[in-house]
Amino acid sequence: xxxxxxxxxxxxxxxxxxxxxxxxxxxxxxxxxxxxxxxxxxxxxxxxxxxxxxxxxxxxxxxxxxxxxxxxxxxxxxxxxxxxxxxxxxxxxxxxxxxxxxxxxxxxxxxxxxxxxxxxxxxxxxxxxxxxxxxxxxxxxxxxxxxxxxxxxxxxxxxxxxxxxxxxxxxxxxxxxxxxxxxxxxxxxxxxxxxxxxxxxxxxxxxxxxxxxxxxxxxxxxxxxxxxxxxxxxxxxxxxxxxxxxxxxxxxxxxxxxxxxxxxxxx
Ligand SMILES: [Zn+2]
Numbered sequence: 001x002x003x004x005x006x007x008x009x010x011x012x013x014x015x016x017x018x019x020x021x022x023x024x025x026x027x028x029x030x031x032x033x034x035x036x037x038x039x040x041x042x043x044x045x046x047x048x049x050x051x052x053x054x055x056x057x058x059x060x061x062x063x064x065x066x067x068x069x070x071x072x073x074x075x076x077x078x079x080x081x082x083x084x085x086x087x088x089x090x091x092x093x094x095x096x097x098x099x100x101x102x103x104x105x106x107x108x109x110x111x112x113x114x115x116x117x118x119x120x121x122x123x124x125x126x127x128x129x130x131x132x133x134x135x136x137x138x139x140x141x142x143x144x145x146x147x148x149x150x151x152x153x154x155x156x157x158x159x160x161x162x163x164x165x166x167x168x169x170x171x172x173x174x175x176x177x178x179x180x181x182x183x184x185x186x187x188x189x190x191x192x193x194x195x196x197x198x199x200x201x202x203x204x205x206x207x208x209x210x211x212x213x214x215x216x217x218x219x220x221x222x223x224x225x226x227x228x229x230x231x232x233x234x235x236x237x238x239x240x241x242x243x244x245x246x247x248x249x250x251x252x253x254x255x256x257x258x259x260x261x262x263x264x265x266x267x
Contacts, residue, residue, distance in 0.1 A: 005096070006088050013087025013104070014054035017080035020108055024079065024115050028122060043068035054080040075115065083111055089254050102142055106135075106203055107250050113196065114246025121240050123192030128199050135202045136162060144205025145257065162202045165209040169201025170194060172213050193241045200249050208256040211263075216241070216248035 026033055038047045045067040051057050058077040065072060086107040094100040109131055117123050139162035140154075146161025173194045180189065201209035220241050227233040252259065 006091055009091035010084040010088040011054075014080040014084035016087070016104075016108060017083030017111075018052060018054050018076070020083055020112055020115075021076040021079050023112050024075075024119070027112070027124060027127065028116055028120050040065045040067060040070065042070035055084065075119070079111060079115060083108060086111070086250065093254055098142065102138060103253050106253055110246040110249050114243040117192070117240045117242030117246075121190075121238065123190070123196050123242050125192075125195070128192075128195050132166075132199050132202055135199065139202065139205075144203065145207040147206045161205045161207075165201035165204055165206040166198045167201065168206060169209045169213060170198035172210065173197040189241055193245065196242060196245055200245065204249065204252055204256065208252055208260060211256050211260050212249045212252035213245070215251065215259075216245040219248055220244035 022033055022038070025031075036046075038052060039045060040047065042065060045065070051061070051066055053060075055077065058072060058080075061072070063072050063074070063077075064070070087104055090100050090103045090107065094103060109127070113123060113127060116127075136159065139158040141158070143158030144162055144165060146157070146164065151157075152160055173189060177189045177191075177194055197213060200212055204212055220239070223244065224233070224239045227239065228235060233239060
């Protein structure tokens with residue numbers, strides 16, 4: 001029974017992934033999310049329901065448009081697979097609960113932020129600001145794990161831990177940004193990354209914010225180093241940081257307490 005529900009969660013997540021792809025395609029261009037309906041970017045033919053089955057349509061059609069045979073980009077497929085995995089892991093960790101809904105929602109948010117940064121080198125304020133407001137409201141209803149455990153009265157506890165987490169995240173990336181700015185006229189860390197780190201702290205809370213940010217820095221450093229070594233990227237080319245922050249944040253949302261306890265157990 002449990003396995004069936006994990007599979008159902010994965011299928012539901014990949015269907016949500018189709019909508020995330022629409023957000024990723026249209027938000028940077030300032031287009032409507034609802035209109036026009038999904039269509040082939042090459043021949044403009046509207047897609048029928050059988051073309052829109054998450055993950056499977058892509059495999060079945062062998063990456064080609066049914067109407068004009070133009071090849072379909074790879075990213076929508078991987079976003080659907082990724083959000084399917086996100087929902088499956090969230091269900092596995094949290095069962096059918098409010099936590100599941102919150103983690104899945106935040107995971108979707110960071111998939112959209114991360115992929116848009118990967119493709120456009122942009123972290124959109126029109127996503128970050130409303131997300132911060134939503135995160136503040138959620139922190140009242142479901143306090144994120146915090147370093148402050150004095151008995152603050154509800155609704156202060158969650159908000160205080162969220163806001164402290166946000167401040168830690170913001171400052172943690174602001175310092176290297178200010179230090180590196182005289183040396184790099186462009187590229188490197190941007191203002192968007194700093195705002196995103198603040199949002200991450202607000203969401204994850206003061207206890208785990210550094211777990212997510214350090215993981216993002218290490219992950220980004222390793223991948224950037226590997227790309228330079230393999231000469232896939234040149235030293236001058238900027239590698240966006242948002243995708244690594246996103247991946248690290250989703251990992252921390254799912255397994256952060258376990259990771260922190262493992263790390264603290266090393267000493
Ligand atoms: Zn087409």
